Amino acid sequence: MAAVPMQRRDPAFRKRIVTVVACLLLLWPMLVYSEFKPWILFDAQSMRATGAFLADFLTPAHSLQFLTMVLEQTWITVAIATCGLALALLGAIPATLLVTERLSISLLGTHRMRLPARALRQFVRVVLILLRSVPELVWALLFVRIVGLGPTAGVIAIALTYCGMLGKVYAEILESSDAHASDTLLANGSSRMGALLYGALPESAAELVSYTVYRWECAIRGSAVMGFVGAGGLGQRMDESIKMMAGSEVATMLIMFVLLVAAADLVSKWLRRDLV
Amino acid sequence: MTYRLEHLTVRHLGPQGPVALHALDLVIAQGEQIALIGPSGAGKTTLLATLACAHQPASGSFALLGVDPWALTQAARHQLRARLFLAPQTPPLPPRQRVVTTVLAARLPRWTLWQAVSSLFRPRDPRAAFDALSRFGLGEKLYARVDRLSGGERQRCGLARVLLSSAEAFLVDEPLSALDPTLSQLTLTALQQEARKRNATLVCSLHQVDIARANFARIIGLRAGRIVFDAPRDQVTDAMIAALYLNESMDAPAPAFHDSPERLAVGACF
Numbered sequence: 324m325a326a327v328p329m330q331r332r333d334p335a336f337r338k339r340i341v342t343v344v345a346c347l348l349l350l351w352p353m354l355v356y357s358e359f360k361p362w363i364l365f366d367a368q369s370m371r372a373t374g375a376f377l378a379d380f381l382t383p384a385h386s387l388q389f390l391t392m393v394l395e396q397t398w399i400t401v402a403i404a405t406c407g408l409a410l411a412l413l414g415a416i417p418a419t420l421l422v423t424e425r426l427s428i429s430l431l432g433t434h435r436m437r438l439p440a441r442a443l444r445q446f447v448r449v450v451l452i453l454l455r456s457v458p459e460l461v462w463a464l465l466f467v468r469i470v471g472l473g474p475t476a477g478v479i480a481i482a483l484t485y486c487g488m489l490g491k492v493y494a495e496i497l498e499s500s501d502a503h504a505s506d507t508l509l510a511n512g513s514s515r516m517g518a519l520l521y522g523a524l525p526e527s528a529a530e531l532v533s534y535t536v537y538r539w540e541c542a543i544r545g546s547a548v549m550g551f552v553g554a555g556g557l558g559q560r561m562d563e564s565i566k567m568m569a570g571s572e573v574a575t576m577l578i579m580f581v582l583l584v585a586a587a588d589l590v591s592k593w594l595r596r597d598l599v
Numbered sequence: 600m601t602y603r604l605e606h607l608t609v610r611h612l613g614p615q616g617p618v619a620l621h622a623l624d625l626v627i628a629q630g631e632q633i634a635l636i637g638p639s640g641a642g643k644t645t646l647l648a649t650l651a652c653a654h655q656p657a658s659g660s661f662a663l664l665g666v667d668p669w670a671l672t673q674a675a676r677h678q679l680r681a682r683l684f685l686a687p688q689t690p691p692l693p694p695r696q697r698v699v700t701t702v703l704a705a706r707l708p709r710w711t712l713w714q715a716v717s718s719l720f721r722p723r724d725p726r727a728a729f730d731a732l733s734r735f736g737l738g739e740k741l742y743a744r745v746d747r748l749s750g751g752e753r754q755r756c757g758l759a760r761v762l763l764s765s766a767e768a769f770l771v772d773e774p775l776s777a778l779d780p781t782l783s784q785l786t787l788t789a790l791q792q793e794a795r796k797r798n799a800t801l802v803c804s805l806h807q808v809d810i811a812r813a814n815f816a817r818i819i820g821l822r823a824g825r826i827v828f829d830a831p832r833d834q835v836t837d838a839m840i841a842a843l844y845l846n847e848s849m850d851a852p853a854p855a856f857h858d859s860p861e862r863l864a865v866g867a868c869f
Contacts, residue, residue, distance in 0.1 A: 428677055432648075432655045435613070437673070507691035510653035511764065512681025513707035517715050521704040525693035 379570025383578060390575070392560070397579050400556035403474050403549075404542035407481025408535075414482070415489035421447045423494040425505060425523055426515040447490075455487025463549040477546050477554035484545075485538060492534055500527040532594050540587035547580065601800075602627040602650060607659035609642075609649050614657060619645040620824045622659065627800060629767075632791060634815035635804040638844055641821040643804035644688065647770045650802060651685035652676060681708035684766035688773040690757030694746035698737070698756055701745055702728040705760035731762035734789045736782070750777040755786055762793055768800040769793075775807060783807070787814055808840055 363369065422444055424430065429437040436444075462480035470476050505522030513521070524531075550558020557576055564572040602625065609620040620642045627633065635643050648654040649661070652668045661667055668676045684705075692701045699722045706724070707715060714723060722728065729741050735755035740748060748756060754777045761769055771790060775783040787803075791814065794801035805811045811818055818835050820827040820843045827843050828835065 429673055432653045501693075503687070503689060504691045504693045507685065507687055508704060508707060510648075510651055510680060510685050511683070511705070511708065511766075512677060512679075513704070514712070516712050517704075517707035517710065520715055520719060521696075521700065521707060522691070522693065525696040525700075528695065 376568060376570045379568075380574040382571050383574040384569070384571040385575065389572065393557070393575055393579055396557040396560050397583065399474055400543060400546050400550070400558070401583065403477040403546040403554070403556050404481065404539060406478045407546065408485060408539050408542050410478065410482035411485035411489055412535075414486035415493060418447050418451055418486070418490035419493040419497065420515070420519065422451070422490060423497045425497045425500075425502060426509070426518055428509060428515065431506075431509055451487045451490045453487070454483050455485075455491065457484065459484040459545050460549060460552065463554045464552050467553045472553040472555070474555035477549045477556060480549060480554065481542050481545060485542060489535070489538060493531060496527050496530050496534065497523050500530070529595055533591050536587060536591035536594060540584055540591075543583050543587065544580070601629050601664060603660075603662040603665075605660045607649070607661055608657050609645055609654060610657045611645070618657075618824060620649070623826055625819070625826065625829070627802065630794075630798040630800060631817060632794060632801040632815055633803070633817045633819055634811035635802060635819050635821060636806075636808055636811050636840075636843065637821035637827070640823075642824040643821055644772055645824075646821065647685060647772050647802065647804060650768070651683050651770045652680050653685060682766055683768045683770060684761050684764045686757055686761060686769070686771045686774065688776060690753040692745045692753055692757060694744075696745050698732065698740050698743050698745060698748070699725050699728045701756065702731055702759050702763060705763040709765060727763055728759075731759040732756070734762060734793075735759050735786060751779070751782060754778060755782070758786060758790065761790065766799060767797065769802070771801070771803045773804055773806060775805065775810065783810060808844075 364373075420426065424436070424444070427436055427440065429435075429440050459480045462483050463476050466476035466479045470479070500523065504526060505518040508518040508522045509515075546554070546556050547558040547561070550556045550560070551562045553559060557579065561573060561576045564576065604623050604625040607620065607623045607625075608618060610616040611619050623646070635646065637643055645654060649656055652663070655669055661669065663679065668679050671679070700719065703718055703722055703724065706718075710718070710723075717723065725741065729738055732738050732741060732755075735758060737752060737755055737759065740752065740756070745753065745756070754774065758771070758774055761771070769790065774786060774790065778786060787810065790803070791801065793799070803815070812832050812835060816832055817830070818832050819829045820835075820839065822843055828839055830839075
């Protein structure tokens with residue numbers, strides 16, 4: 324074998340250096356424009372305000388009346404998240420079936436999709452992008468103007484944004500799972516829905532369920548945030564308490580949030596255990 | 600199902616891809632049983648996929664029951680696919696599915712959507728699935744999950760689907776690759792009996808030349824995408840077999856199922 328001299332330079336090294344420098348150059352203006360000044364946190368005046376607010380935190384509010392109110396609002400928050408997600412699923416599931424390339428019959432054997440099929444896919448994809456590119460907070464602000472203060476605005480906002488997210492990610496989960504089972508079913512003449520139910524879904528059911536439950540958790544958090552703009556639930560109360568600098572009430576409500584997220588985590592674990 | 604292939608050329612990965620099958624001429628009559636042999640990478644899998652209308656030929660003429668399936672509308676072609684059964688070498692079974700569900704999936708082309716959904720909840724015809732599995736010695740696995748099966752059991756489970764389909768042609772890719780000699784014979788006999796009973800055409804690719812010669816009346820030797828010989832078994836000599844596998848190691852690893860790599864998906868973003 325002929326002796327090959329060792330290459331003197333790692334051919335990938337220069338590209339890596341350039342990437343690092345480019346990233347730093349990009350990051351610097353971002354820091355400047357976002358007015359990220361962590362030292363403000365530590366000046367005397369804000370330290371005092373924070374101190375008073377935080378001291379209140381150590382004794383969460385626990386009067387019976389307040390607790391019943393918190394539980395009631397928590398229930399509303401969970402209800403907003405669940406209704407919103409259920410409505411989002413109504414739109415997301417059909418959108419997934421239209422968008423995913425996994426179940427294309429025209430792709431079978433030809434390596435190219437028919438033009439109408441491709442146009443429809445692209446159209447639904449654009450609709451999904453539009454739905455999720457508007458943050459749920461903005462949807463909530465719009466719908467608070469239209470349907471008035473209260474949970475309805477929150478439900479509609481979550482339904483619209485999450486429809487876009489779920490449709491996209493469901494389609495990607497289906498496309499990144501093993502195609503062998505669904506492809507064979509299609510090749511043997513079964514319909515798209517048949518191949519979905521007997522081939523694609525069993526391959527990725529656990530991922531789909533855990534993503535959905537995670538989105539439910541996000542929806543709970545989201546509905547809390549939307550409360551700040553008047554879309555009902557725990558967030559609206561929290562907004563009021565923060566404005567009154569009532570640290571103890573905020574603490575109770577934050578504890579409630581932690582419990583909610585932990586509960587969502589538990590549900591996800593149960594569901595996955597049955598499916599994996 | 601009758602096939603007539605004239606000068607059929609098939610390419611991998613679309614119209615510009617490498618040639619997998621060169622100008623094949625082949626006529627298959629209804630109810631014929633054919634063994635397809637040849638070294639790894641000869642194009643056996645591609646030929647089966649082409650016969651199953653799951654791979655569009657690049658040029659030449661391809662007639663199934665006298666018509667070119669690729670000249671039909673997509674819906675008509677898809678109905679035609681329900682009359683063929685392609686069994687890939689790797690069993691196409693989702694690991695989390697139960698055996699009964701996976702076997703009954705062969706009935707999907709005949710089911711309405713409602714029947715398909717309700718069968719997920721309560722299997723519609725477990726008796727038929729049990730009978731099919733029993734023919735392959737798997738009756739006791741009816742309600743087991745696919746990921747609890749061994750490799751050989753999965754392979755037979757995939758083949759049990761053939762019995763539940765209403766196909767008039769069985770296109771079976773390497774059905775014995777994970778089976779020991781006894782099971783191989785049992786499995787092949789079950790397939791051949793079923794084909795004979797329905798007068799279905801059976802095309803079966805095999806790595807085991809001796810099994811092919813012992814069980815099939817007509818043998819096609821494929822090498823590098825060309826038909827080297829196509830003869831009744833008593834005319835196939837040891838010299839022809841030796842020439843077919845010349846410079847090939849008999850126990851080379853089986854070719855990967857190369858019909859779907861173009862559909863590797865981009866990773867999902869969570």
